[in-house]
Structure formats: structure tokens, C-alpha cells
Amino acid sequence: MPSTDNQLSPDFALVFRALPGLYLLMSPELKVLDATRLYADTSHFKIEEIVGKHILDTFPENPEKTDEHSKQNVMASVNFVLANKKPHMMPVVRYDVPLQEGGFERRYWRTGHTPILDPAGNLVYILQEARDVTATVLQEQLNEQNRERLSMLTNTLHAVTWDYDIENNRMSWGVNLKEAFGYSPEEMGQPNTGNKGWLSRVHPDDAAAALESLRQAAEAGHKYWSCEYRFRKANGTYAYVLDQGYFIYDDNKKPVRQVGAMIDLTESKQSEETLKETNERFWHLLEKQPYISFMADAKGRLIYFNGNWYEYTGIPKGQVDGWSNAVHPEDSAHVLTSWNEATRFGHVFEQEYRIRSHIDGQYRWFLDRSVPMYDEQGKVKFWIGTLTDVDELREAITQIQLKDQQITNILNLLPAHLCLLMGPDHTCRYATHGIYQIYGNRHYLSKPAREIWPETEPINYPEVLDKVYQQQEPVSYKEIKLPITRHYGSACEDAYFNLQFQPLLDANLRIEGIVMSAVEVTELVLCKQNAQKSSPPD
Structure with missing residues (x-):
């Protein structure tokens, strides 16, 4: 047992320091008497360095990030214990701990103070118990950020939000449900409720894959889940939807909640079909145009020639390597140097050079014009080019360039x-x-x-x-x-x-x-x- 002069006996101190918690013992004068080793290790201090100090002088503060009211909260809590001789629990506060190599490590704490009374009811000690709740707070902050992002996403895309309480098997739907899919939350029902649940409205051909993707994401401990499937609307038609959500796990890594949003992709899917048809027409155009056309990747490596190239040069169809072997020896070095420079800096490439025909072995002059195609970030995605025979029309090079420009850039023109x-x-x-x-x-x-x-x-x-x-x-x-x-x-x-x-x-x-x-x-x-x-x- 501790002595009455607030000094701890050696045996008591030995036991106290070994306790499996973050405990600190102080006198009614708020002088630190002892602390557990776990507390010292977690907060990065040595016990002998804080014993005898006032509780407010025990830990250095991070001048930039620590909660400015942390010391006031500590004093308010211990003053409550001193005045009422009852336990008091502080709100969660941020109090960063110093690192040996310098600087501070961000920490969040839930701290309580408990009075220890003698048989006469006099206050002998105050026991401080601290719980490191950093992981929980950071997870809550992350969840809040995710909710904010989800809210912005749903507001922007008019998506339908949902919140699934996994443990209680309850689903909550957002306000856009009726507008997007024609159902009220009551009509949607709860999961696993026969013909009224979400799964009953997923297209039969997509339901198994959607459930399997959910199961795999949960078992793997993923934070996010995403799936595309067809969803039956109240009018009986099916909408293509993108369903995205993130999992919330308990301390045992068990999923307890899932929050997400459904986005109607029907118009986007129709646009994809239109784009697919456009792409098919584009490739058909490349193959059927009367001159040589080609494509290269962002770094300038040739990846495609249309049939006219193979017909003119005699190179085996489908082969894209070694194309420079068909260029006149006097032109090839300059062509390669200029092409590498253009693809390096993203400049339009335009040059005339001679290419050998496999039919008669003669070289004819071609105008090579290649332009970079950009992605949404303004980076080169690929190159598209044409080789136009100008051997007999070099005097009309301006007119040929104009036609070539119009054709090669037809897909790159925008109204604005x-x-x-x-x-x-x-x-x-x-x-x-x-x-x-x-x-x-x-x-x-x-x-x-x-x-x-x-x-x-x-x-x-x-x-x-x-x-x-x-x-x-x-x-x-x-x-x-x-x-x-x-x-x-x-x-x-x-x-x-x-x-x-x-x-x-x-x-x-x-x-x-x-x-x-x-x-x-x-x-x-x-x-x-x-x-x-x-x-x-x-």
C-alpha cells in the first residue's frame, strides 16, 4: 500500500508501472508521483524525468498543432475531481508527443481522472487514465472526408446515396431515389426481403457478379467497392448504373457499415455505343482513304499502318518495325532525327522525303504530316499521320498541305x-x-x-x-x-x-x-x- 505522505513504496511502484494501461498517478497538489511503462513508451518520455513535476509541466507542447485548450481542459478536469471527489472524463483532445529525433507525432487522447480516497474520505491521489484514440479519430476524419466527397459527387452527378447497416441489415436511401429510379425508400424495402430488396431489381444476368464483387471486397478488407450492373427502374426499364461505396470496419476488421452511391450511366453507355460506332468509322476511314496513314504511341513508336503502306512498300502486312528501311538513304537520318525531336517536344511533324516502291524499285516523294492528339490533361496520347504522294505535285504543295490538314485533323476539330x-x-x-x-x-x-x-x-x-x-x-x-x-x-x-x-x-x-x-x-x-x-x- 502507498504511504500517507504520497510517496510510493517500492513494491507498489513496481506493480503500478507494470499495469497494462496508460496510467499516471499524481498527488492532490498535482505533482506526478509515478506512471506506467506503457504510458511512458506511448508518450515517448522517461518516468524519472516527470516524477515530481506539476502535471501541466510534464509534457512539452507542439507550438504549431497541439489543441490550444488542452491544458485548460486538464485543469478543469482535475479541479472537478478535487472539488467533487468524483471521476471526470475529458473530451477527446489533440496532444502531440515529442520524438527523440526531433519534432512531434500527432496523437489524439481520451483522458479521465479518478480520485483515490483514504478510509476517512480524504483525497490521497488522483489517477489519470489516458487512452490513445488516434487511430479512431483519424478513421473518423477519413470517413468524414469520404462522406464529403460522396456528397459532392452525388450533388454533381445527381446520384442516389445509400447507407447499409450491415450488422442490423438495414438500408437507408438518399433523397434522389424517386427522381432517379422512380422508387420511394419504402418501395425499395430492406435487403434480403424477397421481392422488395435491392437485389431483386438487379438484372438477373448481373446479380451474381455484383454479389460476388461485394463479397470479395469485404473479405479482402478493401476500403472501396465499385461495380457496374443493370438496375430495374419503377417503369420496368433497366438503367446502367455505376455503384460505388466504401466499407467501415470495426476494431476486429469486420465490416459493419457500407456507404455509397448509385449513378445512372444509361446516357453514358449510349454515348459509348456512339463512340464505338465512331471508332469503327474512323478505322474504316483510315483503311479506305487513298493514301498511306499511320499511328504512333505517345513516344513516337509506330503501332499501325493502313493497307496502302504495305501495298506500296511490299513490307509484310502487320509489320510496323523497320519502316525506316523503306526511306531513301539520303533522307532517313534526317527523318528519324526530326521525328524523335517532334515526338519529344510534342511539335507537329511535317517533312518531305522519298520512299521506295517495291513494284519498280523507284523512290517517290511523300509529304509526311503527323500531329499529336492530346488527352484531357493536355498530354500527348498518340500521334496520327499520313504519307501523301507529292512526287508529281510538288509545285502544288500548299494545296496538298491544306487537304492533308483538313483530313488528318477532322476528328480533332471542335466547335469551340x-x-x-x-x-x-x-x-x-x-x-x-x-x-x-x-x-x-x-x-x-x-x-x-x-x-x-x-x-x-x-x-x-x-x-x-x-x-x-x-x-x-x-x-x-x-x-x-x-x-x-x-x-x-x-x-x-x-x-x-x-x-x-x-x-x-x-x-x-x-x-x-x-x-x-x-x-x-x-x-x-x-x-x-x-x-x-x-x-x-x-
């Missing part, structure tokens, strides 16, 4: 040219090919607007962009005249555009960039001008 500018410096992160066409061969990606557009006429771009960014209001210009270069090597000409500078907001409605769009209206403006000229005077 877009440029994405991020941050207060308006740094270019993405630009469609039309932007290059309007403003010439400038460097855009990763460049601020002041470097891209130093001119102030006819538009002071930096001034306009600063205004849109600061006021978060769009700015438009109608039928503004800009000089453009429509085709490689052609002269500059005037054209008319409708320009829009639209602020881009993040999920918290804070501005993060500007989307600039340009739609050409030259024909419309010219028609108006002609109409005004031809109209009789009043």
Missing part, C-alpha cells in the same frame, strides 16, 4: 476552342489545338498569361483575366476581330470570334482558375456586313 488557366497567375494547364491556331505557334502549357499574351490590343488579356479572377464574374467579347493562322505555313488573316472568360470554382465555391473559350463567327459577321452594304438607304 478552349484554354484552361489556373491560379492567380493564370498559368495555362490545357489548350485545344484551335488556341494554337488563333494565337500562333506560342508556348502555352505551364506558362502564365502575361508570357503567353504580352500584347494589349485588341484585348488586354492580363487585365481581363485579373478582373475575372478577382470579381469571379464572366466577361464576354462578341464578334471581336483577331488575326489567325489557319494552316501551317499560310498567311495571317483576320477572323471574328466570340470570346468568353468564365471563372472556374472549386467545390467550396472558391475560384481556382479561368476557362477561356473562343467560337469563330466569321461567316456570321461577314453576312451581316454584306447585308448592311446591300440594304437600301433609309
Whole structure:
């Protein structure tokens, strides 16, 4: 037993320090008397360094991150124990522990104080018990982040949220259920309830795969689950849905809850079918066009030639390696060097060189024009190119280039040219090919607007962009005249555009960039001008 002068006997101290918990013993004067080894190991201190210190002077604080009210909470708790001689539990607080190598480790604690009284009811000791709840708090924070992301996702995509209590076999549905699929939550029923549950509305051909993917995700301890299947709506039709959710596990790694959202992909699936048909037409076009066409990956490695290449060169059909062997020896070195440079920097490749025909062994001049195709991030996804026989038409190279440009870029044309500018410096992160066409061969990606557009006429771009960014209001210009270069090597000409500078907001409605769009209206403006000229005077 401890002595009455608050000093611990050796035997008691030996037993106390070995307790399997995070305990600290202090006197009524709040002086530390002892602590368990587990407490010392968890909090990274030595017991002899804190014995005799006031409880508030025991642990150093992280000046940047520790809960600023942690010491006040400790004092409020022990004062309650001193005044009432009853236990008190503190709320969870963040109190970082120092590391031996310097710095602090983030920790969250749930701490309680218990009075220890003598037979006469006098307070002899105060026992502090701390529980390290860092893992639980961080998991709760992660769950909250996931819920926030899910909420943003559902608001953006008009998805149907769901919350499945696995232990109690209860399903809750979001407010969009009726609008998206025609059911009320009551009509959907609960899982495993015969003809009213979710599974009963999954297409029979998809149900087994959906259940199996759920089972595998849960057994593997995955945080996330995703599955596509067909879901029967209230009107009897089936919608293609993307169902995504994340698991919440208990301390034993057992899934106890799952939260997710169903997104109707029907329109997207229809778009996929349309895209598939477009791709088929695209490949058919490549094979049936009257000249040689080819494709290369992002690094410039040839991956495809159409049949005209094999017919002209005599190379075995399907072989893409060794294509440079068909190039004239005087041209091959320069061609390879220029091609490698173009694919390295993402420049349009255009060059004339001679290729040998296997029919008569003669070399004919071809115009090789290859253009990079970009993904959503503005990175080269692949290259597409054509080889046009210009041996007899070199004098008409400009006309041939024009036709070649029109054909090779037909799938790259958009009704609006877009440029994405991020941050207060308006740094270019993405630009469609039309932007290059309007403003010439400038460097855009990763460049601020002041470097891209130093001119102030006819538009002071930096001034306009600063205004849109600061006021978060769009700015438009109608039928503004800009000089453009429509085709490689052609002269500059005037054209008319409708320009829009639209602020881009993040999920918290804070501005993060500007989307600039340009739609050409030259024909419309010219028609108006002609109409005004031809109209009789009043």
C-alpha cells in the first residue's frame, strides 16, 4: 500500500508501472508521483524525468498543432475531481508527443481522472487514465472526408446515396431515389426481403457478379467497392448504373457499415455505343482513304499502318518495325532525327522525303504530316499521320498541305476552342489545338498569361483575366476581330470570334482558375456586313 505522505513504496511502484494501461498517478497538489511503462513508451518520455513535476509541466507542447485548450481542459478536469471527489472524463483532445529525433507525432487522447480516497474520505491521489484514440479519430476524419466527397459527387452527378447497416441489415436511401429510379425508400424495402430488396431489381444476368464483387471486397478488407450492373427502374426499364461505396470496419476488421452511391450511366453507355460506332468509322476511314496513314504511341513508336503502306512498300502486312528501311538513304537520318525531336517536344511533324516502291524499285516523294492528339490533361496520347504522294505535285504543295490538314485533323476539330488557366497567375494547364491556331505557334502549357499574351490590343488579356479572377464574374467579347493562322505555313488573316472568360470554382465555391473559350463567327459577321452594304438607304 502507498504511504500517507504520497510517496510510493517500492513494491507498489513496481506493480503500478507494470499495469497494462496508460496510467499516471499524481498527488492532490498535482505533482506526478509515478506512471506506467506503457504510458511512458506511448508518450515517448522517461518516468524519472516527470516524477515530481506539476502535471501541466510534464509534457512539452507542439507550438504549431497541439489543441490550444488542452491544458485548460486538464485543469478543469482535475479541479472537478478535487472539488467533487468524483471521476471526470475529458473530451477527446489533440496532444502531440515529442520524438527523440526531433519534432512531434500527432496523437489524439481520451483522458479521465479518478480520485483515490483514504478510509476517512480524504483525497490521497488522483489517477489519470489516458487512452490513445488516434487511430479512431483519424478513421473518423477519413470517413468524414469520404462522406464529403460522396456528397459532392452525388450533388454533381445527381446520384442516389445509400447507407447499409450491415450488422442490423438495414438500408437507408438518399433523397434522389424517386427522381432517379422512380422508387420511394419504402418501395425499395430492406435487403434480403424477397421481392422488395435491392437485389431483386438487379438484372438477373448481373446479380451474381455484383454479389460476388461485394463479397470479395469485404473479405479482402478493401476500403472501396465499385461495380457496374443493370438496375430495374419503377417503369420496368433497366438503367446502367455505376455503384460505388466504401466499407467501415470495426476494431476486429469486420465490416459493419457500407456507404455509397448509385449513378445512372444509361446516357453514358449510349454515348459509348456512339463512340464505338465512331471508332469503327474512323478505322474504316483510315483503311479506305487513298493514301498511306499511320499511328504512333505517345513516344513516337509506330503501332499501325493502313493497307496502302504495305501495298506500296511490299513490307509484310502487320509489320510496323523497320519502316525506316523503306526511306531513301539520303533522307532517313534526317527523318528519324526530326521525328524523335517532334515526338519529344510534342511539335507537329511535317517533312518531305522519298520512299521506295517495291513494284519498280523507284523512290517517290511523300509529304509526311503527323500531329499529336492530346488527352484531357493536355498530354500527348498518340500521334496520327499520313504519307501523301507529292512526287508529281510538288509545285502544288500548299494545296496538298491544306487537304492533308483538313483530313488528318477532322476528328480533332471542335466547335469551340478552349484554354484552361489556373491560379492567380493564370498559368495555362490545357489548350485545344484551335488556341494554337488563333494565337500562333506560342508556348502555352505551364506558362502564365502575361508570357503567353504580352500584347494589349485588341484585348488586354492580363487585365481581363485579373478582373475575372478577382470579381469571379464572366466577361464576354462578341464578334471581336483577331488575326489567325489557319494552316501551317499560310498567311495571317483576320477572323471574328466570340470570346468568353468564365471563372472556374472549386467545390467550396472558391475560384481556382479561368476557362477561356473562343467560337469563330466569321461567316456570321461577314453576312451581316454584306447585308448592311446591300440594304437600301433609309
